[in-house]
Structure formats: structure tokens, C-alpha cells
Amino acid sequence: MARKLKYDIPGPDRRVSPDEVREKGWPALFAPDLAAPLRLAVEIGFGRGEFLLHLAESRPGLAHVGVEVSFKRVLKMARRLARTELGNVRLVEATGEEVVRDLLAEGSVQEFWINFPDPWPKKRHHRRRLVQPPLVARLADRLVPGGELHVATDHADYAEAIDEALAGEPRLExxxxxxxxxxxxxxxxxTAYELEWRREGRALHFWTYRRR
Ligand SMILES: C[S@@+](CC[C@H](N)C(=O)[O-])C[C@H]1O[C@@H](n2cnc3c(N)ncnc32)[C@H](O)[C@@H]1O
Incomplete structure (x- = not known):
């Protein structure tokens, strides 16, 4: 039997809406837990959230923004975070494309993490893939000089496209x-997906690019 979703948040609710980010800005939304100027680390498509949790636990001074398009995953992560003492994470239910385009300023992000984005294996679905040259150009624009973009995939065909998109962005090295x-x-x-792919013996690919 499917388990019922629990909607109550047993502690501080770390979710913020795109409208709140537009109206108030990140420094107000991380206050009083973190003081400006913020050093932002953004994970797009955090899934079950174990990687985001680990990042936030290991870097208390960084402002971690978790982006997920799935309502259910955001809710579950908000419940999980509410049981911790972590004040350096905020969650946004939105697409990565929207957040990068509208909610992050140029030269404001220390790190982006994109772990095992959906590969959309059918050719006619490739345009739905997250990591494509226009997004990579925006990610490069939002990074601070020296800021890092980390991407991982298990999917060989997507890996080629990712490699080409990253290598083709002149502002990244x-x-x-x-x-x-x-x-x-x-x-x-x-990550949770990574463990599954490792069990299946799939070849994995990890990139790190830096803003020049
Ligand atoms: C294959 S899962 C990987 C989850 C996690 N990163 C991991 O490695 O275990 C892809 C995740 O990205 C989310 N997602 C898909 N498209 C997205 C988008 N455009 N923006 C943000 N999240 C997205 C999905 O809801 C899903 O949780």
C-alpha cells in the first residue's frame, strides 16, 4: 500500500517560493542564520536530498539552495531538514532553468551541483535535458570568478552532450x-541514484569546471 504523504513540518520550514526570492532576495531569506554577503552553493535536482544535507553539514558558512521540480521531494526534504539544526539551507520548488534565469544574480554563486540529471534517452526528448548550452552559459554567468560547476551522469550519450556543452562555454575552464x-x-x-547505478555497474562521469 502506498504510504500517505505527511504535510506537517516538524520544525523550521526551510522552503521559499520563487516570488519570495524575487521580493526579498537571498540575504533576507537566509537571515538571521547567515549574514550577508552570502556565499551561495546551489544544487539543482536534489532528489532525496542526502547530498545537499551532506554539503550543508560540512560547510556551515555557505548558503545552500536546493532546487527541485518535484513537490513531493521538496516536502520530504523540508520535513527532514526541520529535524536538524541546519540553518544554512533553503529549498525552492521550481525548475533549475527558472531559478538560474530569474533568481540568481550574475557573479553571485560559488558552486553549482547537478547530480545525475534525468537523461531523457529518446532522441525526440533530448530538448528536455537540463544540461544544454544555453543553461551552461547562464550557469557560467551566475558563477563568481573561480566558482565551480559540478556535473555527474551515468548515461553515455548524455555524457557526450554534457562534455561538449561544458567544453564549448568560453567562460569556463x-x-x-x-x-x-x-x-x-x-x-x-x-547520491541515491548514483548508488543504484554503481550497483548495476554503470560507468559514471564527473565534471568540474571553473569560472575563469
Ligand atoms: C535522476 S534524479 C537524480 C536525483 C539526485 N540528484 C541523485 O543523484 O540522486 C533527477 C532529479 O531531478 C529533478 N528534476 C528533473 N528536472 C528538473 C528541473 N528542470 N529542475 C530541477 N529539478 C529537476 C527530478 O525531480 C529528480 O529528483
Whole structure:
């Protein structure tokens, strides 16, 4: 039997709406937990949220923004966060494209993380893929100089497209050069999807690009 969703938030509710971000701005939404100027770290498509939680726990001074298009995943993560002492995370239910385009200022983000985005394997669905040159250009624009963009996928065909999009953005440089990407990043916490793909023995791809 399907379990019923629990809607109550057993502590501070860390969700913010796109309208609130537009009206108040990130510094007001992270206050009083973090003081401006903020150092923003943004994870797009956080899924079950274990990676975001780990990032936030290990870097208390950074302002972590979790972006997810799924209402259910945002709700579950909000419930999980409410049981912690973490004040350095805010969650937005929206698409990554919208958040990057409308809610993040130029040169304001220290790190972006995009872990195992949906691969949309059918050719006619490729235009739905998140990591494409126009988004990569916006991500580059939103990063501070020296800021990092981390992307991971298990999907070979998507990997080629991601590699091309990242290498083709002139404002980004490959921080892993001369490697194009890594198959494994020692010490990196595996995400929920990553654990599944590892169990299946799939080849993984991890990129780190840096804003010039
Ligand atoms: C394959 S799952 C990976 C989840 C998690 N990052 C992991 O590695 O376990 C992709 C996630 O991205 C979310 N997602 C899909 N399209 C999105 C978009 N345009 N913006 C933000 N999140 C998106 C989905 O709801 C899903 O949670």
C-alpha cells in the first residue's frame, strides 16, 4: 500500500517560493542564520536530498539552495531538514532553468551541483535535458570568478552532450584537465541514484569546471 504523504513540518520550514526570492532576495531569506554577503552553493535536482544535507553539514558558512521540480521531494526534504539544526539551507520548488534565469544574480554563486540529471534517452526528448548550452552559459554567468560547476551522469550519450556543452562555454575552464572528466571522485558522497547505478555497474562521469 502506498504510504500517505505527511504535510506537517516538524520544525523550521526551510522552503521559499520563487516570488519570495524575487521580493526579498537571498540575504533576507537566509537571515538571521547567515549574514550577508552570502556565499551561495546551489544544487539543482536534489532528489532525496542526502547530498545537499551532506554539503550543508560540512560547510556551515555557505548558503545552500536546493532546487527541485518535484513537490513531493521538496516536502520530504523540508520535513527532514526541520529535524536538524541546519540553518544554512533553503529549498525552492521550481525548475533549475527558472531559478538560474530569474533568481540568481550574475557573479553571485560559488558552486553549482547537478547530480545525475534525468537523461531523457529518446532522441525526440533530448530538448528536455537540463544540461544544454544555453543553461551552461547562464550557469557560467551566475558563477563568481573561480566558482565551480559540478556535473555527474551515468548515461553515455548524455555524457557526450554534457562534455561538449561544458567544453564549448568560453567562460569556463576544465578544472580536471588534462582529464575531460573522472570516472570516480574519491571521498565524494554518493547520491541515491548514483548508488543504484554503481550497483548495476554503470560507468559514471564527473565534471568540474571553473569560472575563469
Ligand atoms: C535522476 S534524479 C537524480 C536525483 C539526485 N540528484 C541523485 O543523484 O540522486 C533527477 C532529479 O531531478 C529533478 N528534476 C528533473 N528536472 C528538473 C528541473 N528542470 N529542475 C530541477 N529539478 C529537476 C527530478 O525531480 C529528480 O529528483
Amino acid at each position: 576544465n578544472a580536471l584537465a588534462p582529464e575531460r572528466f573522472l570516472r570516480d571522485v574519491p571521498g565524494r558522497l554518493p
